[in-house]
Amino acid sequence: MASAASSASAIARSRSQAMRARLTAYGFLAPAGFLVLVFFFIPMLLILFLSITNLATTNFTTDVWRMATSRDPKYIVGLDNFERMFADEFAPKILFNTLFYVLATLLLFNVGLGLVIALLTAHVDRRAGFLFRALWILPRITSPAVYILMWKRIVAASPFGILNQFNELLGRPEANYFQGEAWVFIVMLNGFIGASFGMIIFTSAIESIPKDLMNASLVDGSTIMQRVRYVILPLLRWPLLFVTTYQTLSLLTSFEYILLFNSGGPASQTEVWSLAAYNRALNTYFANAQWGYGSAFAVVLVIIGVVMATVYMRVFRFNELVAEPKIEVL
Amino acid sequence: MKIVLENLTKKFGTVVGVDDISLTIEDGEFVAFLGPSGCGKTTTLLMIAGIYRPTAGIIRFDDRVINQVPPRDRNIGMVFQSYALYPHMTVFGNIAYPLKLKKVPKEEQAERVREVAAKMGIANLLDRRPAQLSGGQQQRVALGRALVKQPDVLLFDEPLSNLDARLRLSMRGEIRHLQKELGITAVYVTHDQVEAMTMADRIAVMNLGKLQAFDTPDDLYDRPKTLFIAGFVGNPPMNFLEVEVQREGDTFYAVNSALRVPVPAERGEAAARHGGQVIMGIRPEDITISETGTVRGEVFVVEPLGRDDLLDVHLDAANRLSVLADPAVHLRAGDTVTLALDTRKVQFFDPQTELSLLWR
Amino acid sequence: MATFTSSAPTQRPLTSQEYRYRQAETGELVGQAIFTALVVVLFFELGVVLFKVLGPLIQSSPRFWGSDLKVDETLTRALANALTLLAPFAAYVTCGARLRELAAFDRRRAVRVALAATIIVYVLVTMGQYVFQVGPFAEKPSLEMSFRQTDEGVLVTGVVPGGTADRAGIKAGDLIVAIGRAPTTADELKEKIALAKFESKIGLRVSRDGQEELMPVEVVPVMEIGLAPLVGGLILALILAVIALFWPGGLTPYVLMVVIMIPLLVGYLWLIVATFSYRTEGLLPVDASGNFGGFTLRNWEFLTRPGTSSYPSIWRITLNTLVIASLMAIIVLTVSSMAGYALSRMNFPGRRAFLSLTLILHGFPAVTLLIAIFFILRNIGKVPVLGDYFGFNTRGGIALVMVAFEMPLGVWLMKGFFDNIPWDMERSALIDGASRWRTFWEILLPQIRPGILALGTFAFISGWGAYLIPQTYSVGTRTATLAVYITQLTGDTAPVNWNEVAAVGLYQMIPVFIIFIFAQEYLLNIYAGGTKGTS
Structure with missing residues (x-):
């Protein structure tokens, strides 16, 4: 656009005016730009830098310049952290844990259950639908500590555990769910939070389906299932794609509930990548917080995040979103 | 205020929206921009308003180049197709808004708003909100808002297309009357040729970003300079036939496989001078069904229009004519009719350049 | 939804469906129902196979990396089991549901057809189970004896005459003290048996009359099936089919929910x-x-407890949380609406770049930057004055980080809302003489009120419940919000009163829950706006 405008040299154009126009635009953008710079852009560079240092509790400093230049102690260790990470015997397991956790939670709950709830609440009385959706939002607004407390009580051993109380009533042996079924519950407790995101998106998409379309389908004498199959689902293609991509990314990096539930235990059985990064760098539970090593774990996630977000942008046909503004002056 | 467009061009990326338009709108004149949708007429209007910046060319108000003048300093009033009333303000607020921005004192604002509202016949609606008004009332508010700041130029972007047919008719007269009374230069964009023909002093016909013609309504109708104009202006549209014009003594005949009709000498001569195949245009109202007619054809479709029936008559495989007929005759598809062609207003065009052979 | 049957004897023309059903032979209808039911079973079994294959696959794959560590497969096993269990029931329900259309005008015939189909499907399913020895026909490893846990050990309460335990010499009243050398309990023994292979032997150390003796007992397959479960199963199947036939369709979503x-x-x-x-x-x-x-109301006493230096009063903290959440909502709104406006409505060099950046950030998981942001905040903290308000362990710093994380979503949503305002509205304002700032403020903002309310509510809710960021970037109670307060209650060295934690959690949840109930429609809007441009 700019080049087209500048080639129009026939016009005696006033530079200062174009300048003022831009300044206004940048003025609108400045606060957002500042936040992006300080809390996204610089941290991204910083985490790359930290991942090639051996920063830990023992040689801790927040002085980035000193880290970069100091010879004694020497901070920069090159790719050591990454070598160590790939050699880490837990790394492949954590990686597979992560894949498994993301896929299982996403398919079963965030997309699957979210869609089911949206379809169900769309087919009940409007007020009942509102109530059901409000109930589903509960896990999202419950303080994580309390939410996890709730789940811990569900799976706890006798006499506190709710499931084990039922086991007792049914005359079945007590089960140690923390040990045996850790994954089942991790996926469930995360899924019950994640489902509400898909639910809201799908509901608003279903509600925005033109009533004419539904009526036409009703007139044609379709059953509920036929309407779902032939009217609703085809129109939900984009929301489905949106929820899938968006939630993949957020599941990939959500770890606080696992942290609170069993901290990735028993014996790293349920540790996922982001939790590993957090545990190694920030969690004071391990006496020696290894900032550099933890950063290496985080860098892997940052790279995956950037790649997937870029794909996400492509998928959503970015070019169609940047239609030229239809006002060109100030 | 006089508006001058010189070689005005607007490109959106590589797409040319408006292509090298030059014209002058005289002070106090009412000019309509007429053309099919996407022809660049609204883009031209928005450049006059200052919303779009021209890619090339100059816009002058009187002698002042206003290319770089922001819209607020151009002293224009504009009425939009959607009216663009501010839904969160009352009618009073809407009309007063331009004055408020000009920092006109409160009392004067109120006075001027009331004055305009009275003129528009909406004085009793001042404390309503736009959503509570009918389409016609909204239209009047929008017009009032455009007029209240006493603009030098009034711009209209298809302002009547959202109104029902009867209201449209009465608003046409009202806008025209107001504009003449206030003597404000007006530019009126429309795709409705009846609107353009009835309201405008002159009409600028546009197609594909190009200015096709800039003439009075009568000239456009009777002396179309291009094939496009001839086909675009007039309803039902002009018939076009490929003919050869032959001279026999002092009489000129338009001849093709289906017909042979005499044409007026001064028109026939121009066509004959061009030689070979030319396109002859004849309006449906110049064709009558008559026993004495010389052209025979078969009625293909009958379209009742109310006052007339519109017939699609096939002369032969290549030649068809739209003809207006008296509904009382009760013609049906399949009937054979004989047609008399009144060739006094016949038009001739060069098939290659599509320019008129009669009017330069 | 389809149960208004013979309400009026008025003659009406047959619908095409009715016609089809009237024409169809009963046998044909039974066949269709059976076919559909079997297809349903097939789908369930496909699911079972999928999960059964997936489980070991998940479990074995890390071995390629030269590691013995296993990824848990309990989830896939649980899913496979659930599907296996549900498959027959789904089939019977299908038998009934398939005939609902017929039931709408010919009740008796529908019942007859459904029952016939169900019986046949039941027989087929049961035969299948017998052939594959699953469900009620599963052969379970057994020692053919019963036992229970007592204080001294596992007491044998009975043995099957002539069974494997009997043959090994175990008698009722024996006390099992160990398997091999390992002391055992009844539960462990049950598990051991359940996991044992057929024809292997379990060595039971039995104590009888004070003497211990090792008795190897062979594990034998036992099919624990009687006539009762089979007949009971059939009756259940028939009942299910009839219920499915006449179930009021409108209730299904409620029950499923x-x-x-x-x-x-x-x-x-x-x-x-x-x-x-x-x-x-x-x-x-x-x-x-x-x-x-x-x-007791003891857990709610925190509401009236006066504040101390380490535990500020709950009302202080509530106020704190309210202030932080509101501030965050306001800042997010301001920043996002300004940026959203510029991106939606203005042309400037770098617009494309900024737009794609926002979209990428919208998807980008900001949590991965936690470690780096820790250093950012620490370094901001070193700046005089500014550091006191926005550094590590300050309300300002925490709020800014939360705002930054919320912002890409906000910008994106706001852009969507601005995109939906007609251009003419803004053109009109510009022609009326407004500047871009004034247009934004006086004309456009009032028109995206729903969007502002939605994003505001959203930001408020997330600020109110924020946990990870305040938790990570604060120390002590200086910046306490309710979520942090709760974490502190649980993190004390003193014994934790979990019930009080629950009470505070409930207390924290209530306002947000109420807001959500009232704002639900707006919040539904927000996402409609957020994904609109993309569809």
Whole structure:
């Protein structure tokens, strides 16, 4: 656009005016730009830098310049952290844990259950639908500590555990769910939070389906299932794609509930990548917080995040979103 | 205020929206921009308003180049197709808004708003909100808002297309009357040729970003300079036939496989001078069904229009004519009719350049 | 939805469906129902196979990396088991549901057809189970004896005459003390048997009359099936089919909703019960000695407790949380609406770049930057004055980080809302003489009120419940919000009163829950706006 405008040299154009126009635009953008710079852009560079240092509790400093230049102690260790990470015997397991956790939670709950709830609440009385959706939002607004407390009580051993109380009533042996079924519950407790995101998106998409379309389908004498199959689902293609991509990314990096539930235990059985990064760098539970090593774990996630977000942008046909503004002056 | 467009061009990326338009709108004149949708007429209007910046060319108000003048300093009033009333303000607020921005004192604002509202016949609606008004009332508010700041130029972007047919008719007269009374230069964009023909002093016909013609309504109708104009202006549209014009003594005949009709000498001569195949245009109202007619054809479709029936008559495989007929005759598809062609207003065009052979 | 049957004897023309059903032979209808039911079973079994294959696949794959560590497969096993269990029931329900259209105008015939189809499907399913020895025909490893846990050990309460235990010489009244050399309990023994292979032997150390003896018992396959479960199963199947036939369709979503929500309902039921009792065992409130009862308001005393230096009063903290959440909502709104406006409505160099950046950030998981942001905040903290307000462990710093994380979504949503305002509105304002700032402020903002309310609510809710960021970037109670307060309650060295934690959690949740109920429509809007440009 700019080049087209500048080639129009026939016009005696006033530079200062174009300048003022831009300044206004940048003025609108400045606060957002500042936040992006300080809390996204610089941290991204910083985490790359930290991942090639051996920063830990023992040689801790927040002085980035000193880290970069100091010879004694020497901070920069090159790719050591990454070598160590790939050699880490837990790394492949954590990686597979992560894949498994993301896929299982996403398919079963965030997309699957979210869609089911949206379809169900769309087919009940409007007020009942509102109530059901409000109930589903509960896990999202419950303080994580309390939410996890709730789940811990569900799976706890006798006499506190709710499931084990039922086991007792049914005359079945007590089960140690923390040990045996850790994954089942991790996926469930995360899924019950994640489902509400898909639910809201799908509901608003279903509600925005033109009533004419539904009526036409009703007139044609379709059953509920036929309407779902032939009217609703085809129109939900984009929301489905949106929820899938968006939630993949957020599941990939959500770890606080696992942290609170069993901290990735028993014996790293349920540790996922982001939790590993957090545990190694920030969690004071391990006496020696290894900032550099933890950063290496985080860098892997940052790279995956950037790649997937870029794909996400492509998928959503970015070019169609940047239609030229239809006002060109100030 | 006089508006001058010189070689005005607007490109959106590589797409040319408006292509090298030059014209002058005289002070106090009412000019309509007429053309099919996407022809660049609204883009031209928005450049006059200052919303779009021209890619090339100059816009002058009187002698002042206003290319770089922001819209607020151009002293224009504009009425939009959607009216663009501010839904969160009352009618009073809407009309007063331009004055408020000009920092006109409160009392004067109120006075001027009331004055305009009275003129528009909406004085009793001042404390309503736009959503509570009918389409016609909204239209009047929008017009009032455009007029209240006493603009030098009034711009209209298809302002009547959202109104029902009867209201449209009465608003046409009202806008025209107001504009003449206030003597404000007006530019009126429309795709409705009846609107353009009835309201405008002159009409600028546009197609594909190009200015096709800039003439009075009568000239456009009777002396179309291009094939496009001839086909675009007039309803039902002009018939076009490929003919050869032959001279026999002092009489000129338009001849093709289906017909042979005499044409007026001064028109026939121009066509004959061009030689070979030319396109002859004849309006449906110049064709009558008559026993004495010389052209025979078969009625293909009958379209009742109310006052007339519109017939699609096939002369032969290549030649068809739209003809207006008296509904009382009760013609049906399949009937054979004989047609008399009144060739006094016949038009001739060069098939290659599509320019008129009669009017330069 | 389709049960208004013979309400009026008025003659009406047959619909095409009715016609089809009237024409069809009963046998044909039975066949169709059976076919559909079997297709359903097939789908379920496909699911079972999928999960059964997936499980070991998940479990074995890390070995390629030269590691013995296994990824757990309990989830896939649980899913496979659930599907296996549900498959027959789904088939019977299908038999009934398939004939609902017929039932709408010919009840008797529908029942007859459904019952016939169900019986046949039942026989087919049962035969299938017999052939594959699953379900009720599963052969389980058994020692053919019963036992229970006592104080001294595992007491044998009975043996099957002529069974494997009998043959090995075990008698009722024997006390099993160990398997091999390992001491055992009844539960462990059960598990051992369940996991044992057929024809292998389990060495039981049996104590009889004070003498211990090792008795190897062979594990034999036993099919524990009687006539009762088979007949019971058939009756259940028939009942299910008839229920499915006449089930009011409108109720299905409600029932399904409630069934899906059971874990949630149970969890929150516990939460409420817990806040009003001394202790809970399962879902039951109990008193100090473990008997039912023990209701108390003690857990809610935090509401009236005066503040101390380490535990500020709850009202202080509530106020704190309110201030932080509101501030965050306001800042997010301001920043996002300004940027959203510029991106939606203005042309400037770098617009494309900024737009794609926002979209990428919208998807980008900001949590990965936690470590780096820790250093950013630490370094901001070193700046004089500014550091006191926006550094590490300050309200300002925490709020800014939360705003930054919320912002890409906000910008994106706001852009969507601005995109939906007609251009003419803004053109009109510009022609009327407004500047871009004024247009933004006076004309456009009032028109995206729904969007502002939605994003505001959203930001407020997330600020109110924020946990990870305040938790990571604060120390002590200086910046306490309710979420942090709760974490502190749980992180003390003193014994934690979990029921009080639950009460504070409930207290924190209530306002947000109420807001959500009232703002739900706006919030539905927000996402409609957020994904609109993309579809």
